[in-house]
Amino acid sequence: MQSKKFTAFSHIILMLNCIVVFVPIFIVVMLSVSNEQDILDYGYKVIPMHIDFSAYKLIFEDMTAVAKATGVSLFSSILSPTFVIILCGTIGYALSQPRFAYRKHVMKYILVTMLFSGGLIPTYIINTQYLGLYNNILVHAVLGLVSGTNIILLKTFFSQIPTSLIEAAEIDGASQKRIFVSIILPMSKPIVASIFFSGMLGHWNDYSRSLYYISDKDLFDLQYFLQNALQSASFLKETYANNPSFANDAIPVETLKFALSIISCLPVLLVFPYIQKYYSKGVAVGAVKE
């Protein structure tokens, strides 16, 4: 094949892309271990003039704020996708079974929710005034659990499972619940895992729940905590007002922002290899909504 030139060209472009992606992330790490005074005097530097861990020291000495926000984020990013799998999985399984006589009706019921929505304001008012979700920790775990897209994805996958397997289990006396838990879910690992992981990351990265529904600082998730930190130095100074090591005007605001960024994306970097496994196979390409 006479593709050497084009292959070389591809390598160059993709290598450049690696630089464009990895270098900024690398610089964030470098800035988080820079010296605050250096930044104030000389601006950001790719290679820090002095290595200084005071931002991390502050975060880990006065853990309460970050720990609380991390707790909220974990609560959300573990519970929500679990509920998604349970709720969308059970209905998806029911819809995949031809013996379910009312599948078409149920499907229509779901389609309507894919086409119409109350819109931002009615949803907001129902959630806050009628369901009591304002400043309620539950808001982090109960919104947006059932989506037509996920149901259809699961249903499609489930319907490829041989019915003989399900029938055999029925003859052995297994209940539908049992069949779902011990046959359907284990056999659908790729799709279940990709929906779970992308839901997990989606919830970990989302700050809009806090933005809309939370005003109590204790219930902020990590992303929203970080957003406040990025936008106002006074938020950080207030948060760390009672820390043992730094006077209030000596709090390293700039480096703290970057250190918090690094901490908040660590879990993403940890889960990423698993996610990539599913995405690079193309299994889950359809599984993510934007």
Added chain:
Amino acid sequence: MISRDNSQVHLKRGMGAVRFKQSIPYILLSLPAMIYLAIFNYWPMFGIVLAFKDYKIAHGIFGSRWVGLKNFEYFFTTNDLARVLGNTILYNLVFLVVIGLFFGMFFALILYEIRSKFFNKLYQTAMLLPFFLSYVIITAITYMFLSPSSGFLNTVLQAFGASPIKWYNEPVYWPFILVFVESWKQAGFASLYFYSALLSIDTSLFEAASLDGASRIRQIWHISLPELRPMACITIIMRLGSIFGSDFGLFYQIPMDQATLYPATDVLSTYMLRGLQDGSFGTTAAIGTFTGVVGLILVLGSNAIIKKISPENSMF
């Protein structure tokens, strides 16, 4: 005759009962999700009446006073309308062409050239990783470049003797910044769809073509690109169907919600958030209803088209 009809009715009823009995376990399995949808999706739909009401918390959604089309009138007569709708549609079109189509296909085509397992994995990592970073972190990264006092861009400008720019006060630069940031985050992911289409091509086609002396570029032109066409059509139609949607994080976070930048960064979703924060529920609900209805028509239309081109990708 009469008795025969009756027996058929009986038979039908009997079958109905059997069908119902057979379906009971599945009904039970479907119920949780259906109840969830009833509460979180169907109930708010009735709230659409808000668009025609003067909402007062004390009176609730259904007790508030009817005001007819006044809420719509307000939105359609302000100057905000052109700005917000214009930005939303223009950005979506630019993202469609630049990210959804150009970068999407370009990255897929060049990644397809990389046979080495190690490099393929490395490049894919670089393409996917930004998609999974939150907009808050990407805001920190953009701030690192654009910060007026210590950002890299101003350092570079000053090194060349130019005067520093207050990036967060100058709307003119923001269309470029936003397109760049969105490409950084989304381009690699967009190319996955095309990449998996390329992987399904029979490689013997390329071998035959190169035996015939076709250059790589010609092979791409005649073999790869036609293979990507259906995916490209779907991308176009899907994105046109959601032209009123916008990536809230991009437009709210990255410009750090700076009011001076609104001419370049304000889109429907950010505008509606401010409406909610100001408590102008009626107008905002009217905007929601308006875009919802137009959006519905667009979705139905685009779905009808997808159904014609590739039925397996249609939504219903």
